[in-house]
Amino acid sequence: MLGQKKIWAIHNWVGLYAGVVIAVLSITGVVALFKVEIDQSLNPHLFKVQPQEQKVPITPVIDSLKQVYGAQYFTSLALPKTPKDSYLATFFVRKGLSMHKWQVFINPYTGKVLGTRDNYKTTGFFIRNIHVRLFEGLFGRQIVGLAGIALLISTITGFLIYGNFMKKQLFGVIRTKNLRIKMADYHKLIGIATLLFNLMIAITGAWLGLQKYLQPALVGARPGVYKPAKKLLSKQKDVQLKVDYDLAYQRARQAFPELKAAYMFPSRNGDRTLDIRGSVPRTAFERNTIKLVFDKINLKELHRYDVRRASTGDKLFYIQESLHFGDYGGILLKLVYAFFGITSGFLALTGFIIYLKRTEKPRQKRPKFIELKPLLLRWTYGILAVIALLFVLHILFGLVVPTILTIAVLYLSILFLLFKALFMFIKKRFFLQQ
Amino acid sequence: MNKPFNKLSEHYLIPLLLPVMTACLVILVYLINELFKSEYEVVNYYRWNKAQWTQYREQVQLFLAIFGALMVAQFYALKIKKSWFFVFLMLLSSVAFYYFDSSLI
Numbered sequence A: 001m002l003g004q005k006k007i008w009a010i011h012n013w014v015g016l017y018a019g020v021v022i023a024v025l026s027i028t029g030v031v032a033l034f035k036v037e038i039d040q041s042l043n044p045h046l047f048k049v050q051p052q053e054q055k056v057p058i059t060p061v062i063d064s065l066k067q068v069y070g071a072q073y074f075t076s077l078a079l080p081k082t083p084k085d086s087y088l089a090t091f092f093v094r095k096g097l098s099m100h101k102w103q104v105f106i107n108p109y110t111g112k113v114l115g116t117r118d119n120y121k122t123t124g125f126f127i128r129n130i131h132v133r134l135f136e137g138l139f140g141r142q143i144v145g146l147a148g149i150a151l152l153i154s155t156i157t158g159f160l161i162y163g164n165f166m167k168k169q170l171f172g173v174i175r176t177k178n179l180r181i182k183m184a185d186y187h188k189l190i191g192i193a194t195l196l197f198n199l200m201i202a203i204t205g206a207w208l209g210l211q212k213y214l215q216p217a218l219v220g221a222r223p224g225v226y227k228p229a230k231k232l233l234s235k236q237k238d239v240q241l242k243v244d245y246d247l248a249y250q251r252a253r254q255a256f257p258e259l260k261a262a263y264m265f266p267s268r269n270g271d272r273t274l275d276i277r278g279s280v281p282r283t284a285f286e287r288n289t290i291k292l293v294f295d296k297i298n299l300k301e302l303h304r305y306d307v308r309r310a311s312t313g314d315k316l317f318y319i320q321e322s323l324h325f326g327d328y329g330g331i332l333l334k335l336v337y338a339f340f341g342i343t344s345g346f347l348a349l350t351g352f353i354i355y356l357k358r359t360e361k362p363r364q365k366r367p368k369f370i371e372l373k374p375l376l377l378r379w380t381y382g383i384l385a386v387i388a389l390l391f392v393l394h395i396l397f398g399l400v401v402p403t404i405l406t407i408a409v410l411y412l413s414i415l416f417l418l419f420k421a422l423f424m425f426i427k428k429r430f431f432l433q434q
Numbered sequence B: 001m002n003k004p005f006n007k008l009s010e011h012y013l014i015p016l017l018l019p020v021m022t023a024c025l026v027i028l029v030y031l032i033n034e035l036f037k038s039e040y041e042v043v044n045y046y047r048w049n050k051a052q053w054t055q056y057r058e059q060v061q062l063f064l065a066i067f068g069a070l071m072v073a074q075f076y077a078l079k080i081k082k083s084w085f086f087v088f089l090m091l092l093s094s095v096a097f098y099y100f101d102s103s104l105i
Helices: A004-033 A035-042 A059-069 A123-132 A140-166 A179-193 A195-209 A211-218 A235-240 A245-255 A312-317 A320-325 A330-358 A360-364 A372-397 A400-432 B007-035 B039-046 B050-080 B083-103
Strands: A074-078 A087-095 A098-106 A113-118 A260-266 A273-279 A290-295 A301-305
Touching (some): A004 A035, A004 A330, A035 A123, A059 A087, A059 A098, A123 A140, A123 A372, A140 A195, A140 A211, A140 B007, A179 A195, A179 A330, A179 B007, A195 A211, A195 A320, A195 A330, A195 B007, A245 A273, A245 A290, A245 A301, A260 B039, A330 A360, A330 B007, A372 A400, B007 B083, B039 B050
Antiparallel strands (some): A074 A087, A074 A260, A087 A098, A098 A113, A260 A273, A273 A290, A290 A301
């Protein structure tokens, strides 16, 4: 068994090395909770319409848009959730390194295009991408997943050493003897009060980040995916096929009245299918995982996936994202999540301050010693400047430029640090000894 | 006067009660959200008649009262710090979780 000292050492070093990433993810995570609301409030002219008595058929509008953008790029149609919402047709265009996700907003009552934009240049996409991948396109998701594991280790070890560190101190008492003790008391109080939440965020975050590796090993293929026995069409014929989206929606309403259909995904790989995905009220599963699969030509139901009737494994699989983002209790629950979510950043910060204060005396002897306040300000300004720079590049150039820049800076820095360490080691080992 | 130190409460029961409080808070917020669901959503997706919807709302209100009272009691428990009260509230909360999970239509 690990002794208390070893558990503390693990808590200390994991927090120290992963603390900055956890803090960044905590702040970006809180913003990501309100991604949709922020996007909609910044662009009400695209998302909101004045309700009228009669809606116009959407099929001719989609057909004409396919003529403009190219049928092969038509990816999905987002359906209005309330009478005040617009339709959103998405065209994903990828040519080499150039990637665009054109979003076309349509008024359901007039059929007129309200506006278009490249999703890769939107604030909403920026918020999600910085939280989910840190704008690192190669292994960003996995780095975030590892930070989830670090948070999990930190939370468990913190819980295990809690009693030992509290000694005879009463719960809720904050001592103000000095900054280190004050921060340590806040660290313990907030840490223990948010234990369950941080455990849940850590587990779901680690799963979502490392899903690429964990899913094949633990689950296998994604649950509920429909695959026909054989391809019925060529890709080219499949994308050119005309689909009656209005009739498909009506059929879906009849076949599955509880389904709050949110998206239609026509196949582009020759399957000749139309996926209608949505959610059922009063469930906490990931959005749009319940689905009906229709044949594109005759709109016959080929497949139905209702996660409520699926196995426990499937339910666990599809509950991770909504648990992580608090997507099952309206805006009020998101506010509760935001309050709890910011605490992991606070824990990283207080942990960092405790470490700096504890090691202040030996560090003061070093020539490059920096006081606590300027050091924290330097880190804060640095992180904010990087986020601001990425945001500007993202708005100006879309996804590719800031991603390449992040990858280049990150891995060149790692290489530089490795070479520096190697150089110092060789210098110390072979030259200074002589 | 300083409160007497009780290791069982301070080191074990409070750290166990706090996660229970978090779960109660999340359920409470979920119930508030259900209570204020828009008519559009209820009519179109809940697929209930008026009687079922009234029954559901009454159940939600009942659970709202139960979890609201539990949360008040839990905060009070943190103030008075009695071991038996922590245990009692955790047991009561477990019963409430089970009742909530099994009886909400």
